[in-house]
Amino acid sequence: MVMKMTDNSKQHMYDVKKYRTPDGAPADIVMFTLTKKERKTFTKTLPLRELKVMLIRRRSWPFAGKWALPGGFSRDTESLFETAQRELKEETGVDADARHLEYLGVYSKPGRDPRGWIISHAFFALVEEEILEKRQAADDAEEVGLFTIEEALEQLELGFDHRDIIQDAYHRIQEQMLSTVIAKKFLPPEFTLSELYQVIKAVVPDFEEPNFIRKITSTRSRKGIIEEVRDEQGNPLSSNQYSQRPAQLYRFTGLMPRLSIYS
Amino acid sequence: MVMKMTDNSKQHMYDVKKYRTPDGAPADIVMFTLTKKERKTFTKTLPLRELKVMLIRRRSWPFAGKWALPGGFSRDTESLFETAQRELKEETGVDADARHLEYLGVYSKPGRDPRGWIISHAFFALVEEEILEKRQAADDAEEVGLFTIEEALEQLELGFDHRDIIQDAYHRIQEQMLSTVIAKKFLPPEFTLSELYQVIKAVVPDFEEPNFIRKITSTRSRKGIIEEVRDEQGNPLSSNQYSQRPAQLYRFTGLMPRLSIYS
DNA sequence: ATAATAGTGTCTATGAGACAATATGGC
DNA sequence: GCCATATTGTCTCATAGACACTATTAT
Numbered sequence: 001m002v003m004k005m006t007d008n009s010k011q012h013m014y015d016v017k018k019y020r021t022p023d024g025a026p027a028d029i030v031m032f033t034l035t036k037k038e039r040k041t042f043t044k045t046l047p048l049r050e051l052k053v054m055l056i057r058r059r060s061w062p063f064a065g066k067w068a069l070p071g072g073f074s075r076d077t078e079s080l081f082e083t084a085q086r087e088l089k090e091e092t093g094v095d096a097d098a099r100h101l102e103y104l105g106v107y108s109k110p111g112r113d114p115r116g117w118i119i120s121h122a123f124f125a126l127v128e129e130e131i132l133e134k135r136q137a138a139d140d141a142e143e144v145g146l147f148t149i150e151e152a153l154e155q156l157e158l159g160f161d162h163r164d165i166i167q168d169a170y171h172r173i174q175e176q177m178l179s180t181v182i183a184k185k186f187l188p189p190e191f192t193l194s195e196l197y198q199v200i201k202a203v204v205p206d207f208e209e210p211n212f213i214r215k216i217t218s219t220r221s222r223k224g225i226i227e228e229v230r231d232e233q234g235n236p237l238s239s240n241q242y243s244q245r246p247a248q249l250y251r252f253t254g255l256m257p258r259l260s261i262y263s
Numbered sequence: 264m265v266m267k268m269t270d271n272s273k274q275h276m277y278d279v280k281k282y283r284t285p286d287g288a289p290a291d292i293v294m295f296t297l298t299k300k301e302r303k304t305f306t307k308t309l310p311l312r313e314l315k316v317m318l319i320r321r322r323s324w325p326f327a328g329k330w331a332l333p334g335g336f337s338r339d340t341e342s343l344f345e346t347a348q349r350e351l352k353e354e355t356g357v358d359a360d361a362r363h364l365e366y367l368g369v370y371s372k373p374g375r376d377p378r379g380w381i382i383s384h385a386f387f388a389l390v391e392e393e394i395l396e397k398r399q400a401a402d403d404a405e406e407v408g409l410f411t412i413e414e415a416l417e418q419l420e421l422g423f424d425h426r427d428i429i430q431d432a433y434h435r436i437q438e439q440m441l442s443t444v445i446a447k448k449f450l451p452p453e454f455t456l457s458e459l460y461q462v463i464k465a466v467v468p469d470f471e472e473p474n475f476i477r478k479i480t481s482t483r484s485r486k487g488i489i490e491e492v493r494d495e496q497g498n499p500l501s502s503n504q505y506s507q508r509p510a511q512l513y514r515f516t517g518l519m520p521r522l523s524i525y526s
Numbered sequence: 527a528t529a530a531t532a533g534t535g536t537c538t539a540t541g542a543g544a545c546a547a548t549a550t551g552g553c
Numbered sequence: 554g555c556c557a558t559a560t561t562g563t564c565t566c567a568t569a570g571a572c573a574c575t576a577t578t579a580t
Contacts, residue, residue, distance in 0.1 A: 019287075020339050071363040076285075106384055109342045210544080238559095240550085244557060263475075286537080
């Protein structure tokens with residue numbers, strides 16, 4: 001089939017609507033947070049930390065009444081990452097730059113969305129607990145919930161293929177927790193090693209490292225990723241916020257070791 | 264706001280074409296291969312191995328005459344992974360299941376494709392050299408090229424944002440080479456440790472491990488990923504295909520160590 | 527014998543892993 | 554003085570890293 005040209009530009013030969021095209025490309029965001037809950041004990045203790053995911057109860061077709069990930073459609077003036085940033089800002093009121101937002105993958109199984117041929121792009125984000133609480137309180141138009149991963153995966157009725165997405169996001173955040181320094185995003189700039197250990201365990205429950213302090217402070221190959229915090233005189237700084245005996249404060253250095261199964 | 268329903272199905276309220284929708288969602292595939300080239304020496308030697316990427320010279324608008332990744336548009340009856348599998352099969356003539364095909368990411372910067380709002384999904388695949396050679400010889404309709412990464416990134420004029428995609432794919436394959444057992448896909452089922460080392464170095468040139476044999480065979484924590492090949496009597500099998508002195512053959516066990524920066 | 531690669535011996539310094547012991551500071 | 558958590562001591566065995574040395578076999 002040859003088309004007649006009405007001008008010199010070859011691009012007019014290209015018919016963009018010859019085949020069916022997708023009905024939309026949304027970004028859906030798995031927003032993780034680490035909740036802190038005080039424990040009542042005789043003396044100071046670390047708060048309990050739990051990994052939670054934020055969901056919104058859908059009010060309209062499809063999947064009305066079911067829980068689903070926050071998200072929205074991409075526009076032709078933005079990349080999908082920008083869509084996700086915009087959504088994240090709309091959901092939390094805070095600029096996305098400040099926190100971790102990472103692409104997770106594409107979800108495109110035919111029939112996954114009853115509205116049509118909709119190819120969804122999943123992201124995951126790490127958000128401070130307080131922001132989600134504020135969001136939860138402020139917005140009475142939408143029902144917002146914070147659930148543990150277990151609740152979300154096993155007890156809730158979720159719309160679309162969002163159960164798959166949450167599952168994948170959970171695996172990814174676990175991988176990332178152990179192979180990168182995203183733990184940083186769950187901690188204040190200066191933290192104790194117990195806090196770091198607790199954050200890791202909250203995300204990866206089966207992480208066990210009895211000699212954690214030893215390894216991270218005295219192993220040459222790993223030593224580089226965190227460093228002791230010191231004051232101007234070079235004295236080590238410590239905190240007794242969560243314990244009687246003050247604990248040394250550390251910060252991340254920015255260094256990232258390269259892992260390898262062969263060395 | 265409550266709307267009157269004309270039938271029981273709420274879905275007729277939803278207008279799928281209210282906003283502009285994407286003009287297509289193609290899958291583009293970065294097909295890597297490891298070429299083997301005999302070296303002429305006095306005695307047997309390992310062939311030289313080089314990582315190459317397959318590109319196709321475009322014949323039509325846009326970017327006619329420029330090199331680009333093979334790919335094609337997704338249909339509404341398939342997931343994007345299936346699109347990639349189909350494309351890979353069309354390009355190589357071989358079923359995708361046999362080899363490594365992995366999602367890389369989404370490329371959606373506005374203006375990346377002059378044909379319209381086209382959101383591309385990049386995959387990377389590992390393909391045997393012979394298949395690409397066959398393809399190169401058979402298809403006189405299309406000009407097919409195998410280039411080193413350096414050539415592709417620094418010398419070639421590439422269409423779309425395919426330079427970015429190739430760059431990202433290169434980083435990803437390097438990561439994967441060191442943190443997973445994809446080396447397996449570049450090797451026969453049974454191989455010598457020199458071959459394995461050479462494959463790793465071909466993909467990650469700055470990988471240096473002088474005591475490679477030592478570490479991989481006698482370190483308890485790593486020992487599990489490969490095992491010696493033995494015959495029925497339990498005698499170790501070796502090969503002198505590439506050397507005078509026969510070398511022990513190994514195979515991957517299927518075991519995958521979990522890497523962590525904290526332990 | 528030689529070339530070219532495979533694999534071992536050996537030595538030292540460092541790290542892992544397990545526990546016991548000690549330190550700190552609010553109560 | 555007690556408690557809960559932080560931190561160090563100590564001991565053994567495994568591993569890293571360097572480098573010299575020996576092994577194998579087609580030519």
